[in-house]
Amino acid sequence: MMALPKAMRLKGHRTFDYIHKNSVKYYGKLMTFKIAKSNPKILISHNNIHNLNNFKIAISISKKVSKKAVVRNKLRRILQDCLLKNFSQENNHKPYWLLVNLKAGDFINDKLNLLEEFQHLVFKSGLFK
Secondary structure, three states: OOOOOHHHEOOOHHHHHHHHHHOEEEEOOOEEEEEEEOOHHHHHHHOOHHHOOOOEEEEEEOOOOOOOHHHHHHHHHHHHHHHHHHOOHHHHHOOEEEEEEEOOOOOOOOHHHHHHHHHHHHHHHOOOO
8 A cells, every 4th residue: 555645645733723614524424524725825834845736635533433543544544545546646736635534433344335435525525527
């Protein structure tokens, strides 16, 4: 599995505050998507000047999903891998930030439903057409 390139990751509490306040939300049984237009001014302090206006993502998995960080990281890598398979450079010009929040539930052994819902929400949101 591949990890997300550093240029695609979101970081910083101001970034997440902005997404929570200014996003369009898509709800599923297992996760929620929050999509906001990018605000490059927030990221200037992170010294990532070359990729400020590109598509960026953060995947948040609560300890309510699993107490074990190993399990949460595995789920994160599965979702990142699914995203990278759908991602293409043509879509990278869309200046959106995506926050994926996994809800508490017993889907650790049901990765097929997790991936199906993830792809459904990606296409429902219109990120990749």
